[in-house]
Amino acid sequence: MHQQPPHSAISRPPIVVLCGSTTYWDQLADAALHETVAGRIVLAPGCNMRQPHPLWSDLKRADRLKAKLDDLHLRKIDLADEVLVVNPDGYIGDSTRREIDYAHSLGKPVRYTHPV
Template identity: 60%
Template sequence: MPSAQPLTPEEKLADAKRQLGLPRIVVICGSTRFMTEMAEADLRETTAGRIVVKPGCDLKSPHELWSDPVEAEALKVRLDDLHRAKIRLADEVLVIGDYIGDSTRAEIAYARSLGRPVRFTHPEVDPVSHKSDDGRRDT
């Protein structure tokens, strides 16, 4: 009789969330230029009964915590790692805004590599479904 394969950490997390009866967890992704829209999406997702995690810092807005350029770059690396952890925690991703930059594009690819569903407030910016005029997929 074959022995059962041990659960992966991802499977253990999903099982624990089910056992705890946690609501669906949504991570908000997108350019920090859309912080106002992210706050509105947070409100809508929360009132729909979902747990929301989103970027907590806008490094484009002045603040003493990232006023030093060297410290700001180190902070950006840590925040990128933190956001990937939020994506791993979440059940789905909601991408905000009508623009997808390199960081958001990488987050979308990461989420999809984990099998997370990705929703868009502006589906036309989905890098997977967006085609160029000659019919080829833009990358």
């Protein structure tokens, strides 16, 4: 009897990773909503270090955490099929620019929420 491959081997929705400044946290959440409703698996920043929290209240700890999260986001780009840059008013900061460059180096398509 022929066995069916697992569902993920047959097909899976595209994976999109959101990149952009956490200054625009609400816009990132809105983009995640729209991408999810469009049937995509969404990877996004997992925390907003611009909001106070005990995990990053100490400056040295915050610097280490920021570096760790920056690297984690690059791994999300590795997993994604495409990148969506959330860039209200065309804004792209240094971290986001680095992520875009990384995505391009991997040949990942990059879309933008606003004209660049």
